[in-house]
Amino acid sequence: MKSLHNSLIDTEPPLEKTLPTGPYKSITRESEADLLLFVPRNEIGRTIDDLTGRYGYSHLAVDCGEIDVPSGRRVMIESTVVPGVHYAFLEEYGDRPFVRIPLQNTGMDVQQFCACIHAKVGDHFDDLEVITLGILDNPARQICSDVATVCLPEEMRAQIIRCHDGTVLHPLSVARHEMVGLRQRLFVSPNGYAEFFSVPRGKSIHAPDQLVEPHIQESSQEELIPRIWKLSDAAATSAWKLIRRRSV
Numbered sequence: 001m002k003s004l005h006n007s008l009i010d011t012e013p014p015l016e017k018t019l020p021t022g023p024y025k026s027i028t029r030e031s032e033a034d035l036l037l038f039v040p041r042n043e044i045g046r047t048i049d050d051l052t053g054r055y056g057y058s059h060l061a062v063d064c065g066e067i068d069v070p071s072g073r074r075v076m077i078e079s080t081v082v083p084g085v086h087y088a089f090l091e092e093y094g095d096r097p098f099v100r101i102p103l104q105n106t107g108m109d110v111q112q113f114c115a116c117i118h119a120k121v122g123d124h125f126d127d128l129e130v131i132t133l134g135i136l137d138n139p140a141r142q143i144c145s146d147v148a149t150v151c152l153p154e155e156m157r158a159q160i161i162r163c164h165d166g167t168v169l170h171p172l173s174v175a176r177h178e179m180v181g182l183r184q185r186l187f188v189s190p191n192g193y194a195e196f197f198s199v200p201r202g203k204s205i206h207a208p209d210q211l212v213e214p215h216i217q218e219s220s221q222e223e224l225i226p227r228i229w230k231l232s233d234a235a236a237t238s239a240w241k242l243i244r245r246r247s248v
Contacts, residue, residue: 020070020087020088022070022087024067024069024087027067027074031065031111032110033110033113034063034100034103035060035100035193036060036061036076037060037101037190037202038057038060038093039058039098039203040056045058048190049191052170052172052189053191053192053233054170055173055195055201057189059078059190060147060148060190061144062117064077068087071089073091074089075088076088076089078147084122085121085123086122094208097205097207099194099211099212102213106214112153113151113153120150145189145192145193149187156216159196159216160174160188161176161186163217163220167227169192171231173189173192174189195217197215197217198215198217199212200212
């Protein structure tokens with residue numbers, strides 16, 4: 001199982017070896033919630049990027065504007081294999097480039113969003129969800145991007161689905177699964193979020209903590225040429241995965 005984790009998780013090893021101990025407090029007067037999207041830093045990250053649309057991102061965390069009181073340092077919330085959903089120092093990955101997307105600028109209720117994120121702290125990492133892209137899901141376990149997805153308002157989830165239906169988002173960056181009598185299961189990769197919020201591609205991000213203003217995709221149908229490319233890329237990637245699986 002450890003080798004499986006190492007092939008799917010782009011978080012090890014962290015530069016910061018210790019975790020904040022808390023308690024935590026907000027340092028902003030108004031509610032804030034920033035989505036943090038990290039670019040790949042190794043072969044694992046590049047594989048995650050390749051398998052989810054090639055937009056240039058492979059890990060996600062959330063910053064609700066808090067500090068660790070004992071140290072006075074900024075913190076974020078993320079999900080990794082060990083210890084699951086937890087607080088980590090903002091500088092955990094050193095110089096690894098990442099973008100900061102202020103969700104409060106989209107008009108969403110970020111106070112409710114962060115309350116949901118906080119409720120997930122302590123949940124275990126979801127091994128099966130990684131393997132199945134959300135087909136098999138334990139609500140008490142979370143992967144990195146799912147921490148944010150399960151807390152999104154319904155109207156934003158619906159817009160993501162519309163963009164996915166119209167291939168505005170790469171077919172491999174989002175996965176949806178109908179569950180009889182239950183809320184539709186939605187898996188959004190870090191690449192899916194980046195494309196949905198019109199973030200620059202990861203290859204153009206060369207420093208940590210780059211502020212990017214979110215612009216939600218409004219179109220329900222991608223233009224023809226980009227649509228053909230995305231569908232072709234999805235087909236080629238799926239074929240490659242099948243060949244790799246059979247060769248193992």
